[in-house]
Amino acid sequence: MGKMIECIIDSIRVSLTNQDRITVLKEKDSERYLPIWMGVPETDSITIALQGVAIARPLTHDLLISIMNALDIHLESCEITKLENDTFYANLILEQNGIRKIIDSRPSDAIALAIRAKAPIFVDEDILDAVGIRPEDVLPQAQNEEESSDVEADLDIFEDFLGQLGKDESDKDQPGNPSDEDSNQ
Numbered sequence: 001m002g003k004m005i006e007c008i009i010d011s012i013r014v015s016l017t018n019q020d021r022i023t024v025l026k027e028k029d030s031e032r033y034l035p036i037w038m039g040v041p042e043t044d045s046i047t048i049a050l051q052g053v054a055i056a057r058p059l060t061h062d063l064l065i066s067i068m069n070a071l072d073i074h075l076e077s078c079e080i081t082k083l084e085n086d087t088f089y090a091n092l093i094l095e096q097n098g099i100r101k102i103i104d105s106r107p108s109d110a111i112a113l114a115i116r117a118k119a120p121i122f123v124d125e126d127i128l129d130a131v132g133i134r135p136e137d138v139l140p141q142a143q144n145e146e147e148s149s150d151v152e153a154d155l156d157i158f159e160d161f162l163g164q165l166g167k168d169e170s171d172k173d174q175p176g177n178p179s180d181e182d183s184n185q
Helices: 040-051 060-070 107-117 125-131 145-153 157-165
Strands: 004-014 021-027 033-038 073-084 087-096 099-105 121-124
Touching: 004 033, 004 040, 004 125, 021 040, 021 121, 033 040, 033 107, 033 125, 040 060, 040 107, 060 073, 060 107, 073 107, 073 125, 087 107, 099 107, 107 121, 121 125
Parallel strands: 073 121
Antiparallel strands: 004 021, 004 121, 021 033, 073 087, 087 099
């Protein structure tokens, strides 16, 4: 296992082709991104927490945070620790009465809890090195001034990549944003 790198949630994307959800993490101090495919309920739970949406009854992740608070358990962080056969693995790093505990978790649940607990999200550097995406990884390199203007014209290649993943889930149903039907016209 490599060094742990702090990441933030950049966006939640919806694939326009099959409605899969992708949570895009961004390295906190760099322009490196990590897309993680997740289920609809999990990404909906993450989106609700990110947007601070008030709900009438607690969702499962809210309930777990309430239980942890009642038992004086503090979520120190979530760590995405491994990528094996296209499956990400994560741990919850918990502290209770000075005792640190590591609990195996799906990344989607770990992230949903970290948002609610305002805990940092870390990703193993080896994972970021293996499958992280940097905008310059998809941009052509300019060899001279003439090519430099071509590179500037193509700066949206990374945005195009994110656009291929779909629209940002947090933008859904926001005033001024087209609905899925509108975007297909």
